Each structure stands twice: as C-alpha cells, then as structure tokens.
Amino acid sequence: MIPIYLFCGFLDSGKSTLIRELLSAYDETGLRPLLIRTEFGDVPLPETEGLVCFDLPPADALSANSPKRLELAQLLREQDFSEIILEWNGMLSVKEAHLFLSELGAELRIRKIIFAGDEARLPALLAAPSSPLPGWLEQADLAVIRGASGNPGEAGKRRLFPGSSYSSFRAVRNRLKALRPDLKVLSAWETERIGNEVYGFTTPAAAKLFLPLLFVALLYGSSRLWNPFLQDWLEQTAFRSLSVFLQSLPYFLLGTALSSAIQILIPAGLFRRYFPQKLLPGLFFALIAGLFLPVCDCASVPVYRGLRKQGIPAAPALTFLLAAPVMNPVVWLSTLAAFPGQPRILLFRVGLGAAAALLTALAVTLLPGGGEMELQAAPPAFAGEEEYSSRAELFLSRCRRDFFTVGPWLLGGIIFSSMAQSLIRLLGWQPSFLSGPTGIAGMMGLAFLLSLCSSSDALVASSWFALASPPALLGFLLFGPMIDLKNLGLLRGSAAPRFILRLSVSCFLICFLLVFAFGGLL
C-alpha cells in the first residue's frame, strides 16, 4: 500500500514551495517518492535524490482514458515508489481527487491532506459561492497559510498589534478554526512543525475510538482490584451519567432537529428583511425572536453571525445571541420537566435571562471601546451536502452532523458533572458550600465549564438540587446557555479575543448581580 500525501490549494497558494521544502529533507533517506503535479507554477522542481516527477494536466487527471493517465498507471505498475506526493489543482474537488486515485488501480491510500492557502486571498475565497474550498477544509489534516508579506520571522511572530503579519495570520487561522475546530493551522514559515505534522505519527481513526474505551475498561478493572473507593466513584459516575444522558437526550435531539429545520427551511434573507434597524425596536424584536425561535446556543452563534453580516446592528444581534438559548420554547419545556411544580424557576430564568441579555448587549456595544468586532464570512455549506437529493435528506444529514459535533460536549459535561456529584456524595461534603454569593459564582463557573446544551441543562441542574441553593441553580441556568466554553469556541470565529473577553466578563457580572439581587425571591 502506497501512502499518498495530497497537497491541495489554489494557484499560487504556496503548494509547490511547500512541497519543495519538504522534499529537500528526503535526501539520504533512501525513500523513492513520486511527485504527481496537476498544476505547474514558477517554482522549479526539487532536486531530491531518487525523486520521480510526473506532470498531469487537470483535463487528463479527470479523464480515465487519457494517454497521460494510462502512462501514469503504467509507471505505478512498473516501478516501486515509497510514497506519492500529489500536487492537486485547487479548482478540482475532493470527490474528483478521490475518483482519480481510486481509478489508478494501485494500492493507494491517502495518508495526509495538506491544504495550502494564501492569507490575503483566502477570506474572499471562503466567502465565494460554489467554491470547492469548504470540501478541502473539511477533509484536510493540516492547513498551511502563507503570509502576504512573506516570513515575518520570530520578531514578527511576537508582534500582535493589528496590521502585523502574525496578527493577519491569526485572523485567517481563527476563521479556518471556526469552520473546523480540530483543523491544525500552521504558518508557512513553521517548516519544522509542518514536517512533523506531515510525516509524524498519526493516531489511526479506529484507535481514537478504542483507546478511550480501553482506558475506561482498564481504569474500572484495576479499581476493582485495588481501590474500592475508586470503584464506587466510577460506578456512581457511570450510573448518574447514563441517567442524566437518557434524560437529556430527547431534548438535545429535539433542539438539534429544530435548529436544523430552521437553518434549512427558513430563507437566509428573512431575518434581514424583518429585523428593525432602530435600537429599541431592534432589541425588542431580538427578544421576541429569542423567545419563540427554538435555537439552542449551538445554533444561535451561526444565526448571530449571519445577522451581523447582513447589517443587523450589534446590540440587537447580541441580544438575540444571548437571549435565544435561555428563552426559547425548548428551554421552557425542559425547564418545566426538570423542575416540576416550580414554574417560578422558569419565570425567573426567562425574565432574568431577557434582562441579562439586554443589559449585556448594551454594555458591550454602547460603552466606550465596545462595538466593533472582527466579523467573518458566514460558514460555507458543508462539503457533500449539495449531493443530497431532497430537503428531508439534507435535514437528517444536518441533524446527524450537529448531534455528533455537539453531543460529545454534552456527554463530557454530563460525565464531569456526575464525577463531581459522586465525589461530593462519597466524601460526605456538606452541600452548603454551594449557597450564597460563592455558590452563585461557583455554579455559574460550573455551567461555563460544563458547556451543556441549553435544551437540556435544566435537567442537569435539577440533579444538583440537593447540593445547591435555588439562587445558585438559577445562576447555573442563566449564565450557562449564554456563555460557556463551547460558545467561546464558536464565537472565536466571529470576533476578536478582546471582544469575546469583554462579552464574557460583562455577561458574567450582569448575570451574577441579577441572580444575587433577585434569586432570593425564588
């Protein structure tokens, strides 16, 4: 089986230079790579020992019966290569690359996909419709970004002020991370790190599934042998986790389904058309929209980004961003289910949530220094979605994607919460530490860390009832849906760190003060 390193990117994005630099390390390794080029720039061919280079025009790459393709297939049959380096034309899609490789008839496996991009042109390409770029970014293992002003050097790396090369690289990196949070993004001058990423050890996908399972099995198995306390803790954690997960799952699925339906079924320009441009009507409209639109916090960030991009003023857009996850109908249902017979908790949650959203949005945007943020293009459609023949199929696909993307955060939050609860119970700690101002702040901090879905966090909060005072629980219910670790990751693709910091701190303080002032009435 011959491993393939696939380099993709648009013309003059730095692919050839990158390949040339990487191949320079091949000398004296005894490896015999084959370089297939579907694009020919000004960069001279590398002079690597043992390197075989094959030029294949894009038209030939797409035609299975072209003479060049047949020649390439014959070359692969006749000669042994240690690996293939494929320089792929960025205008051709992932699907076409896969087809090309599958039709070569040899034992070929893509080992790494490296996307090369130019930081000056990438933002425009990201926003362009029908671009194959999203597909590449979805599949890439590594993105290498070439700076507009070349290598900034170590001094440039440390210059973070706007306009410097490194800050513009960071801006591009953040935008890519917003699309694929797990995508590794490096600057083109980090050659050593690029080499390590390309040729270093890669954990196989199957191992990523089985290693955590093996770890849990070993931990539990060993605890049975030598630590009954650990065994108790693990069993209680597992039991509570499963219980809360089963309780949260329907609401999480409902939230995911509704969010997907809104994103797919509601036309993109509808919000802009009906959103008032004046401040007060805009704020009111944002609250009403937040009250009735069933979008959880995972969906409100993309909606917020779309609203800002369409020219909606920052204050109403932020109000919607913060209010929707804490006020929407799904939250109503789950809060009522979690706290049966206690409609006051729901009323306080919705009422104080609206107040906190309004005050935070005004504080962040109207106070001196606030307001301007670094916006980016709306996220492009996911690769492959255009292949779905019906809206129903697209809807189910989006549901699955959202479920598996956000679900791990939910499960992680549940397990973390269950671990803490089980520990508290096993150690016999008094619950009074989660009352008073410290309790409110503590539960708000916990909500931030747990990053639970707003459609199901009430059920998790209800499990803390014996361990936290009602105001502390209210702090958990209020702050968690507005700002948490998961939201920050999503927001990072839309706004500058300073803005996010200001938003988070303002929201925390306002929620705390509101809960401290009114939580006692619960």
Added chain:
Amino acid sequence: MKIKKSLQPARLPETLSLLGFACFLLYLLLSGKDRLFLSGKSRPWLLFAALLLLALAAGSIRSLFRPLFRPRYAHCLVLILPLLFFFLPVPDLRGAEYSGHIAVWPAEAPEERSLPTEAEEERIPLRTEAAGEFNDGSDYAAADPDAVWQEKRQEAAETETAGRIPEDGVIRMNSENHAAWIRALYASPEKFEGVKWEELAYVYAMAPAQDAPAAIPPAAEPASATDENRFAAARLTMICCAADMASSGIVSCNLTGKELDVGKYYRFSGELRAEEVPFGDGQSLGPVAYILEAAEAEPPEPEWVLP
C-alpha cells in the same frame, strides 16, 4: 464522471451506533428498565428519542455508499460510552455515608403544603361498622353496597395519603404513599403527635447509638439527649432521573436497644412526635419517629419512590 457506489465500511460505526442506541432505548422501554434511571414521565420523551435516532440511522443508510476520505470513529463514543455504562453494576446510591441534610422535596417548600381542610375531611366517608352505613349519610342502598364501599374507601385512602390519620390510628407508609405522607408530616407535624407509625425504610446517616433515652419523652418536652442516636428512616426518592436521587424520610430516634446498620433496610414501627429537625439551612419543626421495633428486611422493589 461518477464514483462507483460501494459500501464504505468506515461509515458503518456512525450508523450502527445510532441504530444500536435507538434499539437500546426501545429495550429499556419494553423491559421497564428505564425506571432504573428515569421517572415514568420521561417515557414518552424516551420513545421520541428512540424514534428520532432510528430516523437518523435510516437517513444515514444512503450515505453508507458515499466515499469517506477521512474516516472518523471517535465521535460515535457519544453513544457508545453511555451504552457501556449500562453494563456496569448499579451502585448503592443510598448515601449512607453522606451526612448532609435530609431532603424532603424540592418540588414544594414546606410552608406551601396543605392538609385537607376540616370541611374536606368531613366529606370523607367512613363506614360505621355497627350501623352499616356511611357517616356522610350517602345512600348506598340504591347500588351495590360493596362496590360503593370500595369506591369510597379508595377515595378515602387517597385522602389518607394527604395526611388523614387512618381509622386504626397507625400511619403505614409504603412506596405508593411515602411522598404524600412526608409532605403531610412536614407540613403539620404537630397534628401527628403520639400517632403510631410503620414503614419499611433504610437507616440513613445515623450517629452512634449511645445515651439513648429509655422511653419516649413527653410530647411537651422533646428529649435533648437524643441528638447522638438520631438517624433518618429514609427512602430514596427519584425526582427526574437517578442522578437527582435524594433520601427523604423521618428523623428517628432508636429506642429498640439494638444497633442498627447504616444503609440497611428495617421494618420500623414507633410513635411520632413534633420536634425541631434539620431542614434546608437551619432547623424547622418536623416529625420525629421514636422507634420501638426494628426488624431487618429486604430492600423494597423498586427501591426508590417517586414524589
């Protein structure tokens, strides 16, 4: 140019995990094992989740034939891990080690609970055995007397759980009426002074049984020496799911003379008093049971009650 459609094994884990978890949910519902984790009101939601997961699994069947360039499996852990948790032993959640306050119910504050009014109590029919008629004067001769009697007794029994002292003067708490009785007892403990009480419950957070009083103190003079051997005769109570399980019960004082094991179930019988008991952040007037008999017993099935 079309890619040949062939099954992509790398896509199978996602579909199988969706399908597997949907089947797991259906199994829980059909076997009744969902009650191990959730209260009954979650059953329709669980069915909804199972159906939606089945729909997602069905929707992913076509994608099984789409090429997958970058296999990912770890995301399936979100369904696989909870599934594996199911196979771990059910832990003891009685919280015997936990010496916190006794939970009554978060659903209602004690001051909001109410007993039947005098007028309501008068409407509860009681059979006057000697005369063979109901004390509310209703005419049972026109119908099957036994049927009417059963119906009225059922109605009366339901009212009993809201705090009415039974005819024989013994409050018998069980899985069905535990929650209602706890509410009633904590709402007006003084109404149950001197009333006999029985329940199968476990020993929760007990202090060492030393300096126990020899007898039940007079109602007007609560025993001060009983703090050290007080415990709670408790039942586990599930509010929404097993994670919010809390012990709810009656503060008790062991007068049996024998040592009770923390966490074990006993069939208790004794007499009730109204005294200051720990509640929330402080003390509140609540029921205290002076235990006269405690017979070791097996845990009830199911072990927890619903509020």
